[in-house]
Amino acid sequence: MANCKPSATPVDTKGKLSTQEGALYDDPTSYRRLYGALQYLTFTRPDISYAVQQVCLFMHSPRVEHMNALKCILRYIKGTTDFGLQLHKSPISTLVSYTDADWGGCPDTRRSTSGGVANVVSESCWIRNLLLELFLPISKATLVYCDNVSAIYLSSNPVQHQRTKHIEMDIHFVREKVQRGEVRVLHVPSRYQIADIFTKGLPKVLFDDFRDSLSVHGPPALAAGEC
Template identity: 65%
Template sequence: MTTRSMHGISKPKKPFQTNYFLGIAVHRHAGGLFLSQSTYASEILARAGMASCNPSATPVDTKQKLSSSSGNPCEDATLYQSLAGALQYLTFTRPDISYAVQQVCLHMHAPHTEHMLALKRVLRYVRGTLTYGLHLYPSPIAKLVSYTDADWGGCPDTRRSTSGYCVFLGDNLISWSSKRQPTLSRSSAEAEYRGVANVVSESCWLRNLLLELHFPLSQATLVQCDNFSAIYLSGNPVHHQRTNHIEMDIHFVRENVARGQARVIHVPTRHQIADIFTKGLPWVLFDDFHSSLSIISNMSSIGARSAEIYVMQKRQKEKMKMMEEERVRRGDVCAEEKKVATSSVGKTNKVHPACGKQVLPLDS
């Protein structure tokens, strides 16, 4: 090729960088990536006529959940359904509102005035956190860490439980869910174990996806649960007659534990991040878990140094949490708790919210 012909060849362009994709803004800075839907959230508020409303500290209160017959029928059901559907898409970068949106969407078929008030509270929370989004850090991808929790019998209409989980790849949140369980659980251990099975299934899918992307994981996925009975069931090879009706979930989890792909460990309730996906929390707890999910304000405007400090603080908090979990695994849990874990499989000492009576053992 001659020198003259080479003059006609254009210089290679810089790699393509996405700044806006399907309503999600991507901001790059020295501390990583910041994903935000602030523009989309502002459009939702304008559609609801709440662009200048007073903000709320949390998206949902800590009171009892709303039933399907709370209040009078909503005057504009179409507006309710439109706003609820729009909020569902907003959860792509705002996992902190997943539980509140899930509760609102349960009543889309026949919304009442109380349901509309709950939806407006979510919007007031969004109004006060418009600049918030999901932050992704430069982080090793050596392991998956997940948290799972369940709110037993929380639905006032069906008494079904709500399961919630979140999955971290390194320091980054990559998957989360808040969903009402399809069947009724007769004990808190059963509800918790169904939640464990759900997050193990999600972790298996993520491990296979990483394998296809040529990033196989050699370490087992850590599944952190705050229910001793569910942890005991995941590793105990002895079959219990009381667990026949959740036998498929039990064998699925045990098989993954035996293959070294998952390990179910205990996490103190104070550090159970998945609580934010199953129930309304007071502001102090909500704010703590909110930060643990890497949901923060736009860091591109506060500088790289502030981003680095935030990452260091986050990793220090995770280190302290892992040290506490290690003490539990070494046997620092009191003997009484271990006794309860081995003797209450399939049972519960709680009072069922539907009838106010103590729940019978599963084999009764």
């Protein structure tokens, strides 16, 4: 595919891959080999993480449409071969975590399969405690951004409701951290939910914006005299 036409994004947003539709791919070993190579590439190209994760789901029995999805990733890489994760040194002022998860368990707006807000708060508390032991305490609250208004409301005003009983511990855990001033759960519109690049296919404009937010881009231009 050295001469293939580049793709603007690594995943087709028009439809989801199926496990049963279409003909089986005639060379599953090649499919798995390509997937394995792409998995390594995600270390420096987190912008393809979601697309690679999707093709991984069908390694046991890949079909033609799955191979086409894998080729779409290769076509995207073809057009961004000079891109990579650009790391920049910056002072630590606050810890920022992005999550699009809600609260767990029931078929309403509080539902989530991962208890995402509580998980993010738990991880941030571990980091805060580690830095405290290293004599680098963080005085500011950890900012946790969520695009679900109900989850944000429950983080400070837990509602005792039959549908939320099974997540009572999560609610109170986050609420305690909020009351202590260690955490602030803030709303972020879906338009600015950077985590979406890891959870769904996005249109080009949004994908490019979030990719830039991850510091994934081409090498910086060299000034005159630099090599």
